[in-house]
Amino acid sequence: MKLFDLTNKNVLITGGTHGLGMAIAEALADAGAQLIITGTTPSKMEEAIAYYQSKGYKASGYLFDVTNEVDAAKYIDIISKEIGEIHILVNNAGIIKRELAITMPVADFRKVIDVDLVGPFIMSQLVAKQMIERKEGKIINICSMMSELGRNSVSAYAAAKGGLKMLTKNLATEWAKHNIQVNGIGPGYFATSQTEPIRVDGHPFNDFIINRTPAARWGNPEDLAGAAIFLASKASDFVNGQIIYVDGGILATIGKPYNEE
16 A cells, blocks of 8 residues: 555645545545645635645645746745645646637637646646656646547637647656656546536436446546546556546447447
8 A cells, every 4th residue: 555655745736626626635635645725716725725624634725826837936936935845746727618619719718728738837847847856756637538529619628638638648758757757637527516507317418428428427526536546656656648537438438328238
């Protein structure tokens, strides 16, 4: 189990104030890591840190925009002085804007690319500098099934997540010689507060997910724990440039319903 032990490791998780980012944070904290959470909304940050601390985790929060390289650099310096070196970076912060490509405002397209792709580049570049000096580090990019597939009305998101997959591979190529592993997790469809309104029997999208997922269910946030701990720990020291899709098997099939022979 020492391979998976994250005791005395500092993990920075962008957008770790809610949703899957919070589930990943809990998993890493359960493995012994100290949490450093970033976000942009004070109320969400306050609630998240209170929750983490109520669970007995060591957790600190910092409010800044990961797309602003000046602010990001300033806060990475502050974090390094107040908490210590960052051993693990999880690039989780992201947004989606649902709009058909033919009508999507260019400004909205740029915003999604900025948050979902440029933000991870900025954070990786900043944190990798100390990782290179230390000759050790783990970077985990939260990709998506849209890193591999298109879907109606998510052209900006798919473009960003596809780019994040290739950024993951390229950073792994450049930084592996410094003993830095850069990998990704591609979540499938998960049961979160955001999906709760549509996760009801009879809802067309709920039925679509249940029928088209070989596991015949939505993912639970804790289903991400194993992949997150693996990629953050010594267990993955020779794994680099890979995306682990935690999707119940969706990407493994052309989509025949699970209950059909």
